Amino acid sequence: MSEQINRRKFIRLGGAATAALTLFPSIVPSSVFGKNAPSKRVNFALIGCGNMGRSDLENVVRGLSSEGAYALAVCDVDRHRSADAVHDVNTGYHTNACLQFHDFREVTRHPDIDAVIIATPDHWHALTAIDAVRHGKDVYVEKPLTLTIEEGRLLVAEAQKHGRIGQTGTQQRSGRYFQRACELVRNGRIGKIKHVEIKIPANNRYCGGTWHEEPVPEGFDYDFWLGPAPYAPFTRQRTHYQFRFILDYASGQTTNFGAHNVDIAQWALGMDETGPVRYEGYGEFPSTGLFTTPTAINITAHYADGTVMTMRNREGDSELSIRFHGQTGWIEVSRQRVSASTPALLKEQIGPGEIQLYKSRNHLGNFLECIRTRQAPVATLPIGHRSTTICNISTIAMQLRRPLQWDPAKEEFVNDPVANRMKSHAMRGPWSLA
Amino acid sequence: MADSEKQSKAQPTASSPKADAGRVKVFNWTPSPWEELRKLEYGADHTFANTVQKLVFAAEPEEFAALEKRLIAVLKDSKSTRTAQEFTCRLLALIGSEACVDALSPLLVDEKMTHPARLALQPILGEKADTALRSALSKLKGNAKAGLIGTLGVRASDRTAAPLLASILNDTAEPAIVREAATLALARLQINPNVEAHTL
Incomplete structure (x- = not known):
């Protein structure tokens, strides 16, 4: 786990050094040191040109351009999507140079590409990321890190083996409110944590009880889109965006937003290298129709130290928050705010002798910086794997509707062979986890 | 599972127009999920396939062999649709043992069924x-x-x-x-x- 060791070393540098690294580009123009010189430019490629991918791409083209990031190529099995992304890049740079690829292997083997942003549907995350690290690319992988637990284990191992930098796209770790809340919790400002209460969105847009095969749109390589997933006829709602409500490709909001909020819980609890040991899940799954992810989510997970984490659908339009209930009060954090049972808590300083968490204010920018420094980013692949694992176990617990014991060290269910078989599955050829 | 089958067998008498004439219907007949599973098609209502899946999810280890036997029967039934066989392979991936290997082997060399067969075979040790x-x-x-x-x-x-x-x-x-x-x-x-x- 070289990334974890590096990260620990990085954190031990202390707040000042960390802040200096983080702030460095904004204090001193990078051009002074020639960061933008072609030899020091970091060439990015985007694989998967949907909503998140295009947003990440914009961050590279507009947000990080002055820091030496350069979007060299885009790739998608939907030619129209990659063409739109090419247009974005060329418009941003006022050039006509962006490369357009259809097959991710052309990207991962391209000698001029340094780093890959992977924003494909979830069932493609592991294969593309593993291929990228095996071919010497650093990877930014959108959350959830992988579709299955075994995929995550292999990705972490391969990135370590090949010495690649990996950032999980759990960008809340680079959010001021989240970092502040986690630091207060970690330093015991509300005493020992008894309960972490996570709210995530409701699942599934409307989908009927039956569906019909439709013609595959021109320019869309549907067979490649399916990739490792079981064959199924094309229907529009199966693919772009709504794939996340079909268990062959994703796990709904349990892994979509759950991956974000569970990640913050793990950070605040100091559990980045482990996770809960017992799970109970009660989900309501559609009995028919295209969508198969649960329409209601209710998870209770128990850490070995007695801390309980619950994850449920929010009711109405309440915030998608994480509330930490401690012995002496509570702290709640969302993308909109951080609040506490005692507001004065929020003004307290974290002293030099206390735990200083990693400070990042731009998730992709932090990745870029770490590509150069070869230090660990704020959301390493092992960290992303652990938080994604919690979400994936939650889905399994809801399906099996029985308590599950989990051994975080061995990454195995205890005495539940069916649950263990659900950690992975055979992929459709030619793809595999070999 | 067993209850629904008993209901299934009772259905022709209980719900036939002649038998029901002038009588209050005493129960709602439910088809056997195992029979309905054999008819499964992409896009169609898969409520009954879902019922079989729930049986597998809820099974105790001592029930696996009996469930596996029924799943193998679906696989080998010439009337089972390809979609039904694919779905059955997914369930065998959870509880299958060496007992299902013979039924999966012919599917393994069928280009359209080879992946579902591997879904079932990959976790079976031995x-x-x-x-x-x-x-x-x-x-x-x-x-x-x-x-x-x-x-x-x-x-x-x-x-x-x-x-x-x-x-x-x-x-x-x-x-x-x-x-x-x-x-x-x-x-x-x-x-x-x-x-x-x-x-x-």
């Missing part, structure tokens, strides 16, 4: 599954063959497959995708001899 997978190697080509090789690699249990994989690796007539799969599988077999499949 020589019988190893042999079935190895035997299918020469009967597949292209992506299907590469996928099968990948399964041999992920299982990492059949060392006797190594010479076969080596010959595929060196066969210039094989497409690159198949040879690459052989390279990765051989690496897995050589560096990770520990069996990763999960026994029931």
